[in-house]
Amino acid sequence: MGLPIPVKVKKRSRVGIAAALEPNDPVTCTYRGHGLALALGLTIESVLGEIMGRVSGSVGGMGGSMHLCEPSVGLLPTFAIVGAGIPVAAGAGLTAQVLGTGQVAAAVFGDGASNIGAFHEGVNLAAIWKLPVVFICENNQYGEYSRIDKTTPIENIADRAVSFGIPGRIVDGQDVDAVIEAVSQAAARARSGAGPTLLELKTYRYAGHSRGDAAPYRPEGELEQWLQRDPIDQYRERLIQKGLIDFKGAQKLEESVANRVEEAVGTVLRHQQPGPQAMFRNILADETGRR
Amino acid sequence: MPRMRMNQAIAQAIADEMRSDPTVVVFGEDVAEAGGPFKTTDGLLIEFGPNRVRDTPISEMGFLGAAVGAAATGLRPVVEIMFIEFLGVALDQLVTQGSKFRYLSAGKVTVPMTIRASVGAGLGFAAQHSQTLESWMLASPGLKVASASGAENAYGLLRSAIQDEDPVVFLEPRRLYAVRGDVKVGSNAAIPLGQARIVRSGEDVTIVAFGSTVRVAVDAAEQAEFSAEIIDLQTLVPWDRQAVLESVARTKRLVIVEENPYSFGWGTEIATKVASELFGDLEAPVLRVTTPDVPVPFGKALEERFLPSTSYLLAQTRYLLETGTLPRPWWEGGPT
Ligand SMILES: Cc1ncc(C[n+]2csc(CCOP(=O)(O)OP(=O)(O)O)c2C)c(N)n1
Numbered sequence: 001m002g003l004p005i006p007v008k009v010k011k012r013s014r015v016g017i018a019a020a021l022e023p024n025d026p027v028t029c030t031y032r033g034h035g036l037a038l039a040l041g042l043t044i045e046s047v048l049g050e051i052m053g054r055v056s057g058s059v060g061g062m063g064g065s066m067h068l069c070e071p072s073v074g075l076l077p078t079f080a081i082v083g084a085g086i087p088v089a090a091g092a093g094l095t096a097q098v099l100g101t102g103q104v105a106a107a108v109f110g111d112g113a114s115n116i117g118a119f120h121e122g123v124n125l126a127a128i129w130k131l132p133v134v135f136i137c138e139n140n141q142y143g144e145y146s147r148i149d150k151t152t153p154i155e156n157i158a159d160r161a162v163s164f165g166i167p168g169r170i171v172d173g174q175d176v177d178a179v180i181e182a183v184s185q186a187a188a189r190a191r192s193g194a195g196p197t198l199l200e201l202k203t204y205r206y207a208g209h210s211r212g213d214a215a216p217y218r219p220e221g222e223l224e225q226w227l228q229r230d231p232i233d234q235y236r237e238r239l240i241q242k243g244l245i246d247f248k249g250a251q252k253l254e255e256s257v258a259n260r261v262e263e264a265v266g267t268v269l270r271h272q273q274p275g276p277q278a279m280f281r282n283i284l285a286d287e288t289g290r291r
Numbered sequence: 292m293p294r295m296r297m298n299q300a301i302a303q304a305i306a307d308e309m310r311s312d313p314t315v316v317v318f319g320e321d322v323a324e325a326g327g328p329f330k331t332t333d334g335l336l337i338e339f340g341p342n343r344v345r346d347t348p349i350s351e352m353g354f355l356g357a358a359v360g361a362a363a364t365g366l367r368p369v370v371e372i373m374f375i376e377f378l379g380v381a382l383d384q385l386v387t388q389g390s391k392f393r394y395l396s397a398g399k400v401t402v403p404m405t406i407r408a409s410v411g412a413g414l415g416f417a418a419q420h421s422q423t424l425e426s427w428m429l430a431s432p433g434l435k436v437a438s439a440s441g442a443e444n445a446y447g448l449l450r451s452a453i454q455d456e457d458p459v460v461f462l463e464p465r466r467l468y469a470v471r472g473d474v475k476v477g478s479n480a481a482i483p484l485g486q487a488r489i490v491r492s493g494e495d496v497t498i499v500a501f502g503s504t505v506r507v508a509v510d511a512a513e514q515a516e517f518s519a520e521i522i523d524l525q526t527l528v529p530w531d532r533q534a535v536l537e538s539v540a541r542t543k544r545l546v547i548v549e550e551n552p553y554s555f556g557w558g559t560e561i562a563t564k565v566a567s568e569l570f571g572d573l574e575a576p577v578l579r580v581t582t583p584d585v586p587v588p589f590g591k592a593l594e595e596r597f598l599p600s601t602s603y604l605l606a607q608t609r610y611l612l613e614t615g616t617l618p619r620p621w622w623e624g625g626p627t
């Protein structure tokens with residue numbers, strides 16, 4: 001099934017991102033976009049259907065795990081090329097600026113992506129044109145098998161904002177509320193015409209890069225440390241403290257989510273895979289002359 | 292002859308070049324400590340150390356450009372582009388910079404670098420990680436393009452690529468990395484670039500293949516009731532015109548099997564040359580067996596349908612031999 005990408009990683013910060021955006025704000029995201037896609041409003045069946053190559057998938061089962069898309073909730077086709085979504089988000093911001101739609105574009109990418117040319121060119125362009133874009137770097141400490149400090153000479157990616165003359169801000173990516181607050185502020189700034197912001201969400205990749213990577217290169221104890229600050233655990237705790245839910249209620253909620261996922265797996269397994277004719281669709285507007 | 296997987300043959304070829312030439316250096320994403328995402332550089336860091344074997348950030352333009360600069364000034368870099376698609380962000384450094392240095396220095400500056408890239412479909416990596424894309428490089432004078440078709444020639448071709456005085460793009464069909472073969476090793480085992488290999492002799496038809504399709508052609512020939520001569524081009528730029536023309540002059544029929552879209556695939560060049568040179572001798576039209584002009588689909592069944600398979604090649608070739616006319620491709624209802 002190609003490259004099933006572990007998403008447990010940072011799904012939670014993504015709930016925060018989605019919560020802070022308007023429903024029609026365009027979003028670009030990486031191959032690791034499953035969590036964000038769900039948070040933006042794709043159904044479990046649509047995400048799972050794509051991962052499993054079924055016609056019910058968000059691109060009809062033709063793209064697989066790395067390729068989700070749902071324009072109705074703002075999600076542009078996800079990018080399997082590192083950094084590629086960053087200038088594209090600048091372009092989506094350009095549309096908002098030129099047409100005066102009031103939208104804000106968001107680019108979600110990894111720490112590793114901040115070393116590729118597309119990052120620097122895309123952010124620079126957005127900065128000089130004051131485009132309404134929020135650049136959201138999920139610093140999960142790793143790019144494939146390489147720890148961030150091996151590939152990036154500075155500790156905080158947010159510091160890179162200085163070279164574009166835009167605000168750069170470090171955010172606790174394990175804290176859903178902190179993410180909502182930071183993205184909301186940056187989006188409001190962008191909507192006001194003040195230009196882009198670079199946010200760095202400090203988080204952690206719980207699993208290896210992809211299936212089959214046991215992540216032996218990780219220092220001992222690092223994962224455990226991050227797990228102690230797991231965003232779901234923290235958020236549950238906070239809701240309980242605030243009296244919004246009790247322990248039992250939280251347990252029930254989590255069970256119902258697990259059941260909902262189980263049910264979706266069963267449903268999707270019954271869905272068909274696309275037939276060969278699907279290969280020839282959606283290549284150009286004009287469906288003739290392609291053979 | 293030792294038996295090994297293709298990725299091991301590649302690692303060994305690089306190691307042997309590094310042993311015999313201290314200017315050979317290796318860099319790319321996760322090639323050092325992790326030994327490469329496909330284990331094609333396994334063991335190099337331990338033997339040659341961090342001065343010569345380096346991990347890079349995700350910066351293809353940066354490190355490919357650095358390879359051009361290093362090659363122009365005294366090193367012999369071997370860089371890895373994990374999936375050929377990633378060359379897209381670095382193409383300028385290859386086709387417009389590196390491959391023009393010799394010309395634009397009146398021969399005074401050369402760029403002896405090797406760019407290794409994994410290519411092709413068959414592993415479910417979908418539309419942005421499954422193309423072959425050799426056509427990006429074919430019409431850009433100043434570089435060479437070669438491909439392994441298995442462990443057997445990966446070692447020898449890669450050694451020649453590294454020794455070459457010009458930029459060489461070395462393609463590695465990803466789905467063959469884990470396949471074992473008997474590999475001739477040592478400094479005498481280098482396989483010259485620009486030379487095709489007759490994998491199997493035959494009389495009724497010449498089947499020209501490259502990279503991943505060589506295996507497909509050999510399997511087809513083994514099952515066929517007709518006698519097929521199989522040519523593995525091994526190098527596309529420059530390709531071995533003499534070997535192909537000589538073979539087709541004997542068999543009088545040519546089939547080209549390619550893992551790339553039908554339109555503008557590398558086989559068009561072979562077909563044109565043969566049809567022009569041997570116009571009066573051919574007993575059947577030149578047949579190209581390719582993928583359709585579509586992005587690589589994700590699902591296993593569709594991907595299998597998409598790729599030229601042994602049975603499809605057999606059905607198409609059989610039709611050509613039996614009727615003397617051109618079969619339609621499968622997507623136009625032709626024999627499969
Ligand atoms: C241009 C390019 N180079 C290399 C890759 C291979 N690759 C896929 S994911 C990845 C690591 C990306 O790290 P990061 O940006 O931190 O994102 P994460 O996977 O951690 O979310 C690499 C190197 C790619 N897809 N595109």
Ligand SMILES: [Mg+2]
Nearest residue numbers: 110111142143
């Ligand atoms: Mg990362």
